[in-house]
Amino acid sequence: MLKHSVFLAFCLLLSVSAFSQAPDSVKTTVSAPAAKPGTVAKRTFKQEMLARYGQKDTAVAIINLFAKRQGGGAAWLVTSGIATVRGYAASRGANQRSINGVVVDESDAxxxxxFIIGGLAAGYGVSKLVRFSNGRLEETLTSYAxxxxxxxxxxRRLKPKFFQAPRRYNERK
Incomplete structure (x- = not known):
């Protein structure tokens, strides 16, 4: 039973990235610039948004804000998963009673x-991914435009640091 719970928790952690993707009804088609023959022009969602709304500094700041918050949500999710698995492994065989160095009784903590603390931390990460999803980013940018x-x-979350150039290379114009 315990193996099944750990397996289900692992599968849940792998499938959570689907929450941060926009539903099909929100996605719009954007024509990509013409690429050289033989090469494939692949742009991320943030690069598409920067190409579409990159003229306004507020739009760039909003994209930077969402990117930072999505990264934070993913970090919370991964860290909580690793910490939960590590904590569970540490709780196995945690209570030992020994006499003269010989283990007499061993039980698990x-x-x-x-799991409660790990679930709360994972829930916080998922909530950040949902709040700052690509669908909400596109919705916010289209209403702003x-x-x-x-x-x-x-x-209230926009700070001066978000109006500067993004730190990650793949999010630059």
């Missing part, structure tokens, strides 16, 4: 607190 004001939850 209760792994429930490890249409002249609507930025939502309060985005406006």
């Amino acid at each position: 209760n792994p429930a607190p490890v 249409a002249g609507k004001p930025l939502p309060t939850w985005v406006r």
